[in-house]
Amino acid sequence: MSLALSTLLFEWRRYMAAVMALALSGLLVLAMTGVFIGIGKGFTAQIERSRADVIIMQPGAKSLIGGPSGVPRRFIPLVYNNPEVVEVQPLDGAGGTFQSVKNVDPTLSQADRAKMDAPRQAFVQASIIDTTPDAVTIPTDYSQDLIDALRQPYTVAVDETALPQLGVKLGDKALYNGQTVTVAAITRGYPNMMQANVVMSRDTLRMLGQADTGPRVGPLMVKLRDPSQARYVADQLNVQGDGQWKAWTRQELADANAGAMFEEGILVIIIGGCVVLGIIIGVAITWQTLRGAIMANIKEFASLRALGVGMGSLRRIVMELSFWVGVVGVGAAILLTWLVSLLAAANAVIISLPPILLIVVGGGLILIAMGSGLLSMGILKKSQPADLLR
Secondary structure: OOHHHHHHHHOHHHHHHHHHHHHHHHHHHHHHHHHHHHHHHHHHHHHHOOOOOEEEEOOOOOOOOOOOOOEEOOHHHHHOOOOOEEEEEEOOEEEEEEEEOOOOOOOOOHHHHHHOOOOOEEEEEEEEEOOOOOOOOOOOOOOHHHHHHHHOOOEEEEEHHHHHHHOOOOOOEEEEOOEEEEEEEEEOOOOOOOOOEEEEEHHHHHHOOOOOOOOEEOOEEEEEOOHHHHHHHHHHHHHHHOOOOEEEEHHHHHHHHHHHHOOOHHHHHHHHHHHHHHHHHHHHHHHHHHHHHHHHOHHHHHHHHHOOOOHHHHHHHHHHHHHHHHHHHHHHHHHHHHHHHHHHHHOOOOOOOOHHHHHHHHHHHHHHHHHHHHHOHHHHHHOOHHHHHO
């Protein structure tokens, strides 16, 4: 075991402030970035968790977030020309007003109705699933009971995070664009921070008069005979489309959606501010902590110099010590962020932590620690062997 690592293990209390500064800096950046990525995943969760292996959108679409992504309806039979394709369904959706009707029951007297809260009304986005067995539009985490519930006419599912906003609970009646629907199921893991979302069957959407029956439809969800061939089939479909559409694998589209979140100027400003603040906190506290720890061990460094250890070797020891402080800080940051993500998940908030984000932030924290070590080098000049005789 190296001297630097032994020093960190046996005198960990002296370095705890530096480790916690790095951990909290990492938590600040990881949590804020993860929340924004999670918001994006809340918008696109129904597609990313669907049984679709390939998604077809118009050529200019860069993601599902912002901008049109639909294609002409005539493309559906063309996609079936690929022998690997077993199902193609357009992703339909709409929007409208949603209002709880539990307090406008016609059997209630005017006095009883006046005692109840005012009806809540909100604008919601409506998305659909096909209720045929193993349909391509059904998310993989939907239970059979939920699918059976949506198979009934005029039924909807609402995510648990939207229940307080919409003022409904399981089994309640509500008005969707003036027509009565029943909240027949509650979903979990599909939060939408911007606008509540309801899910219904394609048949219900049609009965509500909002089905897309025109020449253009939403993105095409494509199920393949062999899901492992998704990349190969997507390339084939792009060649077949000859520029009329763009086929994405589900993972490619998920990555594009995550990247699209950072094209929003306000998000870049917020995350950039968090990064700058994290760097300032990390460098300032880590530098002062390392400097104080080296000063506390100055006699040990002087003893090493008396034994013939050169200043270059002492500097390498300090840099290695800084590196290990950074490694421990990265581990603590990831642990704290994981605990925060569990707390957030318990409250139906998604904090998404892609591996590339962990790598970038972890590398940044180690660089902060080693930079702080460089700033602390000057204190080694006080490690004079003659001081041991005092």
